[in-house]
Amino acid sequence: MSVQERKQRERAERERLIVATARELAEQQGWDAVTTRRLAERIEYSQPVLYSHFRGKREIIGAVALEGAAEMAAAVRAAASTANGPRERVAALARAYLDFAARNPAVYDALFQLDGGLAFAQEDTPEPLKNAFAALLESLGEVAGDGVDPGLFTEVFWAALHGLATLTRAGRLPPEYIEPRVELLVERLAVTA
Amino acid sequence: MSVQERKQRERAERERLIVATARELAEQQGWDAVTTRRLAERIEYSQPVLYSHFRGKREIIGAVALEGAAEMAAAVRAAASTANGPRERVAALARAYLDFAARNPAVYDALFQLDGGLAFAQEDTPEPLKNAFAALLESLGEVAGDGVDPGLFTEVFWAALHGLATLTRAGRLPPEYIEPRVELLVERLAVTA
DNA sequence: TCGATTGTCTAGCGGTGCTAGGATCGAATC
DNA sequence: GATTCGATCCTAGCACCGCTAGACAATCGA
Numbered sequence: 001m002s003v004q005e006r007k008q009r010e011r012a013e014r015e016r017l018i019v020a021t022a023r024e025l026a027e028q029q030g031w032d033a034v035t036t037r038r039l040a041e042r043i044e045y046s047q048p049v050l051y052s053h054f055r056g057k058r059e060i061i062g063a064v065a066l067e068g069a070a071e072m073a074a075a076v077r078a079a080a081s082t083a084n085g086p087r088e089r090v091a092a093l094a095r096a097y098l099d100f101a102a103r104n105p106a107v108y109d110a111l112f113q114l115d116g117g118l119a120f121a122q123e124d125t126p127e128p129l130k131n132a133f134a135a136l137l138e139s140l141g142e143v144a145g146d147g148v149d150p151g152l153f154t155e156v157f158w159a160a161l162h163g164l165a166t167l168t169r170a171g172r173l174p175p176e177y178i179e180p181r182v183e184l185l186v187e188r189l190a191v192t193a
Numbered sequence: 194m195s196v197q198e199r200k201q202r203e204r205a206e207r208e209r210l211i212v213a214t215a216r217e218l219a220e221q222q223g224w225d226a227v228t229t230r231r232l233a234e235r236i237e238y239s240q241p242v243l244y245s246h247f248r249g250k251r252e253i254i255g256a257v258a259l260e261g262a263a264e265m266a267a268a269v270r271a272a273a274s275t276a277n278g279p280r281e282r283v284a285a286l287a288r289a290y291l292d293f294a295a296r297n298p299a300v301y302d303a304l305f306q307l308d309g310g311l312a313f314a315q316e317d318t319p320e321p322l323k324n325a326f327a328a329l330l331e332s333l334g335e336v337a338g339d340g341v342d343p344g345l346f347t348e349v350f351w352a353a354l355h356g357l358a359t360l361t362r363a364g365r366l367p368p369e370y371i372e373p374r375v376e377l378l379v380e381r382l383a384v385t386a
Numbered sequence: 387t388c389g390a391t392t393g394t395c396t397a398g399c400g401g402t403g404c405t406a407g408g409a410t411c412g413a414a415t416c
Numbered sequence: 417g418a419t420t421c422g423a424t425c426c427t428a429g430c431a432c433c434g435c436t437a438g439a440c441a442a443t444c445g446a
Contacts, residue, residue, distance in 0.1 A: 036434060046395050048436075057434065112365060113306070120365045148377060155366055156357070156374050160349070163356030172305060172313045173348055181349050184341060188382050200423095229403060239426050241405075250403065 015053045017043050019063045026064070026106035031114060034060075062116030068107035069128040073135040075100050080135075086142040091186045093139045094161055098178060101165035108169075112162060133158075145191030153189075160185055208246045210236050212256045219257070219299035224307060227253075248310075255309030261300035262321040266328040268293050273328075279335040284379045286332045287354055291371060294358035301362075305355060326351075338384030350382055 021042045025034050036057060040047040054060050079096030083089040101108040110116055119125050133154070140157050141150030164181060167173040214235045218227050229250060233240040247253050272289030276282040294301040303309055312318050326347070333350050334343030357374060360366040 121367050156377050159356030159360050160353035162360055163352030167352050167355055174314050184349050
């Protein structure tokens with residue numbers, strides 16, 4: 001039995017290596033540079049090995065996305081926990097979100113820009129994604145205001161953050177003035193009532 | 194002289210055909226389906242002809258983006274002109290923006306999602322892009338509120354719209370509840386003062 | 387020890403964006 | 417009107433892509 005177990009462990013380890021390498025390569029040189037050939041070379045196995053772990057490149061992107069979702073949820077919760085009061089919590093959350101997107105552009109792309117074959121906003125949505133949305137909802141739901149559905153409010157606030165993140169990184173918005181943008185967003189959208 | 198002029202005309206006509214065909218193909222089957230081979234076949238020329246008009250696929254995407262920017266600016270201005278009062282104008286603008294994104298997903302992608310090799314928010318930004326931002330600024334600047342820079346406000350509001358548009362279309366947000374999202378956005382962000 | 391199973395690799399398929407070099411055609415010259 | 421010559425276009429091919437079939441070796445169970 002222990003032989004099989006060791007093999008399973010090694011196999012799981014190699015799977016982690018694939019995902020970590022894909023992520024690293026994507027952060028270094030962009031997702032376009034993440035080809036199955038390059039990835040295979042970096043993990044020092046042949047190309048077909050990748051396909052014994054994942055159906056294809058899409059699934060590898062999806063795996064990086066799930067990893068990123070967990071980290072983002074943790075980052076957002078950590079930031080929120082250090083702030084006092086609902087508004088400050090939301091401001092901290094917004095900064096943490098944009099900071100995560102700026103620091104991990106490839107992961108952010110895997111999550112929200114690229115097709116990782118993941119289901120969103122459905123019952124079969126993977127747990128890390130649901131959890132990440134829940135992390136946003138926890139802090140944002142507090143400031144939705146009377147008569148406004150917390151889920152709806154979270155979607156709108158999240159969309160605003162997502163827009164700022166993507167437009168900034170794609171060069172569509174000048175990278176300065178991030179802080180005043182966040183302040184404006186929080187000041188207007190978040191209702192303390 | 195007239196021979197050369199005719200050739201120039203025909204050449205310009207063929208360039209329009211390339212852009213229109215690329216756009217059509219992208220709207221029908223997505224940008225992934227827009228390959229230089231398929232595009233060449235559709236315009237009934239060989240592949241290298243494309244490269245006598247554009248540096249590469251990127252520039253073709255860029256050309257579609259510029260065309261789309263002009264249309265979007267017109268759509269936004271038309272919607273804004275029919276509304277009474279600043280707030281209603283902004284609401285109409287928001288609906289027109291999201292409607293344009295939903296009706297022309299490939300064009301919207303060319304504009305804001307894909308790399309069309311265009312400069313944004315710089316001095317050498319192409320005129321149609323500046324003009325499209327100006328169209329947003331015209332209506333949104335009215336409701337920025339005291340002490341808030343109209344440009345900054347426009348950026349934030351635009352980012353929110355962009356986030357809603359992309360997240361919805363990518364399946365990250367359920368497609369229902371578009372209207373209440375717009376209402377929430379306008380109600381909170383737009384200041385009549 | 388021998389067959390079966392598992393794991394991995396080499397080689398190759400059809401596709402991509404892009405380009406070099408030759409063929410062809412039309413305009414200008416003799 | 418024949419001939420040069422330049423612009424224009426196409427055939428063919430490069431290196432790369434995601435993905436897979438089939439050969440091969442290593443390991444396991446009998």
